[in-house]
Amino acid sequence: MSQDVSESRLYRPRITRMLVWQIVVVVMLTIGYSGYYFCRSNFSVCLPQIGAELVALGLKPDADSAKEFLGILLSMGTLVYAVGKFVNGTVADFLGGSRFFVLAMVMSVGCTFLFAFGQTLPVFTLAWLLNRGVQSGGWPSLMKVSARWFAHRTYGTVVAVISMSFLLGDAAARAFMGWLLDEKAIWGIGTIRAFDWREVFLTVGAILAVVAVLTLILVRESPVKRGLSEPSAHPDNVYGERGEQARPDGLWELVGPMITNPFFLLVCGLSIGATLLRESFINWTPTFYQEELKYDPGQAARLSSLFPLVGAVSVILAGVASDLLGRSGRAMILTAGMTCSALALTLLATSNPASFGLGYVGVITFIAFALLGPYSFLGGAIALDFGGKRGAALACGMIDGIGYFAGVLADLMVAFLSSRLGWPAVFGILAGVAGLSAVVGLCYWLGIIHRHRHGVRQSSATHPTS
The missing domain is CATH 1.20.1250.20 (MFS general substrate transporter like domains)
Incomplete structure (x- = not known):
C-alpha cells in the first residue's frame, strides 16, 4: 500500500x-x-x-x-x-x-x-x-x-x-x-x-x-x-503501430498509406463538397442579401456576420460532442450536418423572397450551424485520426488542399449562376452538392461502423503491419 x-x-x-x-x-x-x-x-x-x-x-x-x-x-x-x-x-x-x-x-x-x-x-x-x-x-x-x-x-x-x-x-x-x-x-x-x-x-x-x-x-x-x-495516436491511423513514430522513413512510406486508404479518399470527397458550400456562403452572402433581399450594404454586412459567429458555436459544440460519441461520432455528425444543409438549401431554392423575406436570413444562419462544425473536422480532428503522429500534417494538407481547389470553383460558379439564372439556381446547385456530400458522409459513417464491428483497423485493411 x-x-x-x-x-x-x-x-x-x-x-x-x-x-x-x-x-x-x-x-x-x-x-x-x-x-x-x-x-x-x-x-x-x-x-x-x-x-x-x-x-x-x-x-x-x-x-x-x-x-x-x-x-x-x-x-x-x-x-x-x-x-x-x-x-x-x-x-x-x-x-x-x-x-x-x-x-x-x-x-x-x-x-x-x-x-x-x-x-x-x-x-x-x-x-x-x-x-x-x-x-x-x-x-x-x-x-x-x-x-x-x-x-x-x-x-x-x-x-x-x-x-x-x-x-x-x-x-x-x-x-x-x-x-x-x-x-x-x-x-x-x-x-x-x-x-x-x-x-x-x-x-x-x-x-x-x-x-x-x-x-x-x-x-x-x-x-x-x-x-x-506523449499521448498515444489514434489506433485507426493509416500507419498502424508506425503512426506512433513522428518522423516518416521516406516519401512513399508517408504518402502511400494515405492515398490508398478508401476512408481517407471519402473524407477528401467530403472536403470538396463542404469547402465549396462554406466558401459560397462566406464570400457571397452579403451580395445575396443586397441583391435579393434589398438590404443596404451596412445591414447586409451585419447580417452576414451571423454566419461565422454561429459557426464558431457550432465548431465548439460539434468538437466536444464528437469526442463524447466515440470512434464514429465525427462521421455521424458530418452526415447529419450535410443532410440538414441539403434540406435547408432545398427550402431556399424553392422559396419566394417576397413572401419568405427574413426567413432567408434564419435559414442561412441555420446552415452555418449545420455546416461549419462538421467542416472543421475535416482538416482538423479527422486529419489527426488518419495521420497519427507520423502523417498528421500531410493528412491535413491533402484534405484542405483539395478543398481549396473547390473553393476557387465556388466563386466562379456562384458569380455565373447568380447573374445568368438567379439565386434559386445557386441554392439548387448547392443543395445538390450538400446532398451528394451527405451520401458520401453516410458511406464513410457506415464504413467505420462496419470496420469496428468486425475488428478491422484502417491500416490493416490496406497496409498490414507487424
Missing part, C-alpha cells in the same frame, strides 16, 4: 504539469494561427489603398485596371495556397511541426515587409505569392504539433478551440487594421493620423514577428521535450 501511495504522489504532479503545458500549447497555437491572419487579411483590407497607389505610381493606367490586377493576384494567391497545402504538409511531417509553424511565420513576416517596401508589379506579385505559399504550411504544422501533445480522445475538443483562431482571429485582425486605417484618439497621447497601407503592413508584420518569438519560446515539438510522455 505504501508503494501505491508513493507512486500516486509521483504521478499526480506529472499529470498536473502535462495539463499546464497542454493549456500553454493550445493557447499559443491559437494565438499563433490568429497571428497568421494579420499578414493574410491585410491585403484585402488595404486593397483599395493599394490600388490607388498603383495608379499614382503609374504602374496601372486607371482604377479599374488596378482592381483587375489585384483581383488576379488574389486568385493566383489562392491557387498557390492550395498547392502549398500538399507540399508544406509533407515538409512539416519531415521537418517537425513546431519548427515549420515558426519558420512559416518568420517567412510570412519577411514577405509582408517585402510587399510594404515594393515599388514595382513584379515585387508585389512575388511577395504576395510567396506569402500565400509559406502561410499554407501554418495549419498542417499546427496539426503535427497537436498530434504529439494531445490524446486522440480529445482531438475534437482541442481542434475546436484552436479553430477559433481562423473563425475569430480573422475578425480581430480586420478590426485592428480598420482601427489603424482610421484617425484615432489615444488617451494620454492625443490624436494619431490614419496609417497608410504600407504602415499597416509594417505594423502587422511586427506583430506576427513578436508572436513568432513567443511561440518559439513556449511551444515544443513534443511533451518529451518537457520531460513528459
